[in-house]
Amino acid sequence: MAGGIGLRLRHRRRVLFLILIVLFLSISFRFYSIQILDYASYSKKAANNSVRKIIKTAPRGIIYDRNLIPIVDNRPTYGLSLIPIDVTEEFNYHLFEKITNLLEVEIKSKINYAKKKFSRFKPFPLKRHVSFEERSRIEENKLEFPGVHFSEFPARTYPNEAKLTHVLGYLRTVTDDVLNNADSKLNYQYGDVFGFNGLEHIYEKNLRGDDGVEFRLVDIYGIDHGKYLTDREYEIIMGEPLVLSIDSKLQRKAEALLADKMGSVICMNPQNGQVYAFVSSPDYDLKSFIGPIPQKLWDKWNKNSEKPLMNRGIQGTYPPGSILKLISVAYALDEKIIDENWSVPCNGAYKYGDRTFHCWNKNGHGHVDLTQSIKYSCNIYYYHLIQKIGFENWSKIVSEFGFGKRSGIDIPGEKKGIVPTRKYMNDKYTSRGWGKGSLLNFVIGQGDLLVTPQQVIQIMNLIATSGKSFEPHIKLDLQSEPLQVSLKNSTWEFLKDATFAVVNDNDGTGKNANSKWGVVHGKTGTAQNPHGEDHSWFSGYIELPNKKMMSLAIIVENGGKGSLAGANTARELFDEFATLNK
Amino acid sequence: MNWLLTKIFSRNPTTAVNYRIILPIILLCFISLLLLKSTSAESSLIISTFSRQLLWLVLGIFIFIGSQFLRIQFFNEYAYHFYIFLIIAIMGTYFMPIKGGSQRWLIIGPLSIQPSEIGKVLMVFVLAKFLSDQRENFSHLRIILITILLAVFPALLVFNQPDLGTAIIYLAITYPMLYWAGVRPYYLFTVVAPVISILAAFDIIAFYLWMLIIIVLLVYSQPKLLEGVTLFILNISCGLLTPYIWDHILYAHQRYRILTFLDPLRDPQGAGYQIIQSMTAIGSGGFWGKGLGQGTQTHLRYLPVRDTDFIISVSGEELGLFSILIIISSYSFFIFWMLVYAEKIRNNFSSLVMIGFVSILFVHLLVNMGMTVGLFPVTGLPAPFISYGGSFLLTCILMIGLINNITNNEI
Incomplete structure (x- = not known):
C-alpha cells in the first residue's frame, strides 16, 4: 500500500478525527444559535x-324592565x-x-383579492348577518358550495311586545371616526357595532361586553386542531344587564293607545323620577337595524313627513297650551x-292695544275667579293676570319649573325648547319689533x-310633590338630581285643589x-297649530x-282639544297603572 | 457451487458483538423509533412508518447476523466485478419507468431495487481495492486522478437519474480514502484547489485571500518550479474565467438555479420554504424541546417530509438541542472507535473499507443536518439510522455488520 502507511496512520487518524470534531462543532453551534440564541x-x-x-x-347586556322582564x-x-x-370550479354561483x-363577479373578485392579501386558508368574510333561513338553505346545498364557512356572533333581538323604540335606540357598525376617537377601554374592532342612540348609546360602557380571545391550532391546510392553551386567552365577558324603570306592561298599553296617532306619552313617578312609560309615535322598526340597514328604508324614514325617527317625548317641541297657566297662578x-x-x-274677547x-x-x-279660571281654562283671566306679573317675572318662574332647559333624562338628543325673554324677543324680532301682546299669548302657552x-310633565311632578320632585331617569338604580321649586305650602295646596277640580x-x-x-289631578291644554x-295636551297625576x-x-298631534283625545288616553293609562299596582 | 460458497463465507468466523460500535447505533435507532412514533400519530397509512421501521430493524438484525459469516477478502478479490455489475445496474434504471420524478429503481415484478443504494457499499470496496493494490512510491497525482475517475463515472450516471445526494456520496468517499491510503495532502489540495478558485471568484476579496493561501502553501510544500507555476496559473485562470462564464455563457435562469441551490433562503416561497419551516421547527424547540407529540410544526404539517429528510427537525422541535447533542455525541463516539480500529487493522483493504464506511455515514449525517438548519442545499440525503426508509437502513446495517465482522476477525 501507499507510502508509509503503518508509521503515519496514527497521525492521519488524529487529523481525520480533528476534522470531524471541527465539523460537528460547527454544526452544533449552528443548532445552538438557532435553538438557544434565536x-x-x-x-x-x-x-x-x-x-x-x-x-x-361578547353579547351586549340584556335590557330588562322594572319587573326583570x-x-x-x-x-x-x-x-x-x-x-x-376550497372554492373550486364546482361552486354553484x-x-x-x-x-x-x-x-x-363580486364573489370571484373578492376571492382573488383575499388570495393575494390574506392566506388562502383563512376564511374571508363575504356577508355579515346572514339570517337563520339563509344559512339553512346554504347548509342544505352544502355540496354545491365548497369552501363555505359560517361564524356565529350575537345580535340584538326584541322579545317584548313593548317596543320602546326611541328609548332603546339602535346599534350601528363602527366607523373610522368612532374607532379613532372612542375610549380605548371600549376596545372597538373593525366590524363591531356600537350604541348609536337611545339607551344603547348612553349606557354603551355598561352594555358593551369584553370580547373573548381564543387561540386555535390550525394546520397547514387550515384545519382546526383544537384549542391552543395560553395565558393570552380571554373569556367572553357579557355586557352588564341594564334594568329600566320602565314597566313594560304599562308601556305596551301606552303604545297601543298611541298607535295610528302622532304624539307622545310619558308616565313616571313624581316622587323619585323613575319613568314608567315613554312613547313617541309613530316609531320605526328596531329589527331593521340588525345588520346593515337598507338605504331605501333609511331614506324613507328620513323623508317621511310624520318623522318616525324623531323622539317626540324629548325632541318634539310644541306650545304647551293652557297647562302653562298653572305656573303663572x-x-x-x-x-x-x-x-x-x-x-x-270674561265675555269671550279681550282688546289689547290694537x-x-x-x-x-x-x-x-x-x-x-282663580279656581274657575283653571277649571274652565279661561284665557281672558290670564290676559289680565300677566299684566300684573310682568315679562321678567314670568320668564323666570317658567324657567324655574324646568322649561327652556334639558330635563336631564338619560336618553340622548333632548331639546331645550324655548322660554321667551325680553332679550330673546329683541334678538328674534330686531327690525320688525315685537308687541307687548306676545306676552298675552305666552301666558296661555x-x-x-x-x-x-x-x-310639561314636570309641572305635575312638582305639584304632586309640593315642589320636591326629581329629574327623570330610565335606568332604574340611577340616583337622579332633585328638581325643586320652593313655593309656599298654601300655593301648592291651591294648585293641587285646582288640578283636582279640573278632573273631578x-x-x-x-x-x-x-x-x-284613585285621586286624579290634571290639566288639559291645546297647542295652537297653524298647519292644521x-x-x-293632557298632563296630570x-x-x-x-x-x-x-x-x-x-300630547296627541292634531288631536283637537286636550279635553278629548288627551284626557281619554290619560284615563286609560291611570286605570292601567292602578291595575298593575294594586 | 461449493467453490463459490467457500469464497463468500468465512470458514471459522468469530461472531462477537463489538459494543463500542453497536451501542451508539442502538441508541440512534431508538431515537428514530421515538420520533417516528410521534410523527405516526396522525398518519393516514394503514401500517405506520413507525411499524414499518420496526419491521425493517428486525430484518436488519438478520442482515447483521448474516454479515458476520461473510469473508471480507471476497469483496477485495471481486471488487472490479462488482464495479461493472453496479454500472450495468445503474444504466438499467434508465430503461425503467419514472417514479416520483426520477429513475432510480430497477423494477422486477413487485420488487423495486435501488442499485445506487448498495452501490455506496460497492464503491467503497472498489476504491479500497484500487488503493490497497498500489505499490510504494506511486505517483500521487495519477492515483488521485484514477480514483476520482472511478468514482465520477457512476456518480455521473446516478446524478443523471437524477439523484444528486448519492452522486455526492460517491465523490465524497474518495478524499478520506485517498488520505488514509497515504496520498500527500498537498496533492489532494492541488486537485481541489481549482474548484475553490471558481467559488472564490464570486467575491474579489475572497479570491485575493485564496490566491495568497495558494502561494503560502506552494512555498511551504516546495514543489518543482514548473509544477508550482502551472498550479498557480491554473487556479488564477479558473478564477478569472468564472465571472466571464457566469455573465456571458450562463442564462439568467441557470444562474438563478445555481444561486437558489447554494442559498435556498433566497427563495422563501420555493426552494427555501422547506428550510424555513425546518429552521422554525428546530428553533422553536429550545434546549429541551416541546415534548414528544407536542411539536406544532411537525404535527400541523408545516414541516415537509418529516419522516425522512427532515426527521432531525422533528427531533430538534420535540426533543430540543438536547437530542441533537446526543445524536452528534453518539456519532462522535462511534466514529472515534472506528478510526481507532482502522488504524489497528493490519489488512490495508479492510482498513480502507472501514474509512469508506465511516465517510459514507458521516457525510450523510453532516449534509442532512446541515440541510435542516440552512447550511446546505436540499439534496435528499437521509440521516443514517434516524430517517425512515428501508433500503437505506438495511444498507447502513450491512455496513455496521461488516465493520463488526472486520473488528472481530482482523485485529
Whole structure:
C-alpha cells in the first residue's frame, strides 16, 4: 500500500478525527444559535404559523324592565365566509346568488383579492348577518358550495311586545371616526357595532361586553386542531344587564293607545323620577337595524313627513297650551300679587292695544275667579293676570319649573325648547319689533313658547310633590338630581285643589281623565297649530289609595282639544297603572 | 457451487458483538423509533412508518447476523466485478419507468431495487481495492486522478437519474480514502484547489485571500518550479474565467438555479420554504424541546417530509438541542472507535473499507443536518439510522455488520 502507511496512520487518524470534531462543532453551534440564541424569534414564528387568534364577540347586556322582564336580548346571527383555497370550479354561483344576492363577479373578485392579501386558508368574510333561513338553505346545498364557512356572533333581538323604540335606540357598525376617537377601554374592532342612540348609546360602557380571545391550532391546510392553551386567552365577558324603570306592561298599553296617532306619552313617578312609560309615535322598526340597514328604508324614514325617527317625548317641541297657566297662578299666589278671590269678567274677547285676543269659549265665561279660571281654562283671566306679573317675572318662574332647559333624562338628543325673554324677543324680532301682546299669548302657552312633553310633565311632578320632585331617569338604580321649586305650602295646596277640580268637577275640562281607582289631578291644554288641527295636551297625576303615584304627560298631534283625545288616553293609562299596582 | 460458497463465507468466523460500535447505533435507532412514533400519530397509512421501521430493524438484525459469516477478502478479490455489475445496474434504471420524478429503481415484478443504494457499499470496496493494490512510491497525482475517475463515472450516471445526494456520496468517499491510503495532502489540495478558485471568484476579496493561501502553501510544500507555476496559473485562470462564464455563457435562469441551490433562503416561497419551516421547527424547540407529540410544526404539517429528510427537525422541535447533542455525541463516539480500529487493522483493504464506511455515514449525517438548519442545499440525503426508509437502513446495517465482522476477525 501507499507510502508509509503503518508509521503515519496514527497521525492521519488524529487529523481525520480533528476534522470531524471541527465539523460537528460547527454544526452544533449552528443548532445552538438557532435553538438557544434565536429561540424567541423562532418560537414566535412557529406560533404565527399555526396559532390563529379568534375573537369571540361578547353579547351586549340584556335590557330588562322594572319587573326583570327582558326587553332587549341577544340571539345568534351568522357571518358567511369563504375559504378561498376550497372554492373550486364546482361552486354553484347561480344558486348562491339566488340565496344570498351576491353576484358571481363580486364573489370571484373578492376571492382573488383575499388570495393575494390574506392566506388562502383563512376564511374571508363575504356577508355579515346572514339570517337563520339563509344559512339553512346554504347548509342544505352544502355540496354545491365548497369552501363555505359560517361564524356565529350575537345580535340584538326584541322579545317584548313593548317596543320602546326611541328609548332603546339602535346599534350601528363602527366607523373610522368612532374607532379613532372612542375610549380605548371600549376596545372597538373593525366590524363591531356600537350604541348609536337611545339607551344603547348612553349606557354603551355598561352594555358593551369584553370580547373573548381564543387561540386555535390550525394546520397547514387550515384545519382546526383544537384549542391552543395560553395565558393570552380571554373569556367572553357579557355586557352588564341594564334594568329600566320602565314597566313594560304599562308601556305596551301606552303604545297601543298611541298607535295610528302622532304624539307622545310619558308616565313616571313624581316622587323619585323613575319613568314608567315613554312613547313617541309613530316609531320605526328596531329589527331593521340588525345588520346593515337598507338605504331605501333609511331614506324613507328620513323623508317621511310624520318623522318616525324623531323622539317626540324629548325632541318634539310644541306650545304647551293652557297647562302653562298653572305656573303663572303659582307665581301670582306665592308673591301675593292676587288672592284666590281675585276675579275677572270674561265675555269671550279681550282688546289689547290694537289687537283683540279671544277666549277659547267665544261666548265667555262670565265672572271667573282663580279656581274657575283653571277649571274652565279661561284665557281672558290670564290676559289680565300677566299684566300684573310682568315679562321678567314670568320668564323666570317658567324657567324655574324646568322649561327652556334639558330635563336631564338619560336618553340622548333632548331639546331645550324655548322660554321667551325680553332679550330673546329683541334678538328674534330686531327690525320688525315685537308687541307687548306676545306676552298675552305666552301666558296661555302659545306663540314663541316651545316645550317638550318631558318638560310639561314636570309641572305635575312638582305639584304632586309640593315642589320636591326629581329629574327623570330610565335606568332604574340611577340616583337622579332633585328638581325643586320652593313655593309656599298654601300655593301648592291651591294648585293641587285646582288640578283636582279640573278632573273631578263635572264641568272640568279634564273630567274625561278621571279614574275610579284613585285621586286624579290634571290639566288639559291645546297647542295652537297653524298647519292644521290643534294638538291636544293632557298632563296630570294619580294617587292610588296605597299612596303610589304616577304622573303623565300626553300630547296627541292634531288631536283637537286636550279635553278629548288627551284626557281619554290619560284615563286609560291611570286605570292601567292602578291595575298593575294594586 | 461449493467453490463459490467457500469464497463468500468465512470458514471459522468469530461472531462477537463489538459494543463500542453497536451501542451508539442502538441508541440512534431508538431515537428514530421515538420520533417516528410521534410523527405516526396522525398518519393516514394503514401500517405506520413507525411499524414499518420496526419491521425493517428486525430484518436488519438478520442482515447483521448474516454479515458476520461473510469473508471480507471476497469483496477485495471481486471488487472490479462488482464495479461493472453496479454500472450495468445503474444504466438499467434508465430503461425503467419514472417514479416520483426520477429513475432510480430497477423494477422486477413487485420488487423495486435501488442499485445506487448498495452501490455506496460497492464503491467503497472498489476504491479500497484500487488503493490497497498500489505499490510504494506511486505517483500521487495519477492515483488521485484514477480514483476520482472511478468514482465520477457512476456518480455521473446516478446524478443523471437524477439523484444528486448519492452522486455526492460517491465523490465524497474518495478524499478520506485517498488520505488514509497515504496520498500527500498537498496533492489532494492541488486537485481541489481549482474548484475553490471558481467559488472564490464570486467575491474579489475572497479570491485575493485564496490566491495568497495558494502561494503560502506552494512555498511551504516546495514543489518543482514548473509544477508550482502551472498550479498557480491554473487556479488564477479558473478564477478569472468564472465571472466571464457566469455573465456571458450562463442564462439568467441557470444562474438563478445555481444561486437558489447554494442559498435556498433566497427563495422563501420555493426552494427555501422547506428550510424555513425546518429552521422554525428546530428553533422553536429550545434546549429541551416541546415534548414528544407536542411539536406544532411537525404535527400541523408545516414541516415537509418529516419522516425522512427532515426527521432531525422533528427531533430538534420535540426533543430540543438536547437530542441533537446526543445524536452528534453518539456519532462522535462511534466514529472515534472506528478510526481507532482502522488504524489497528493490519489488512490495508479492510482498513480502507472501514474509512469508506465511516465517510459514507458521516457525510450523510453532516449534509442532512446541515440541510435542516440552512447550511446546505436540499439534496435528499437521509440521516443514517434516524430517517425512515428501508433500503437505506438495511444498507447502513450491512455496513455496521461488516465493520463488526472486520473488528472481530482482523485485529
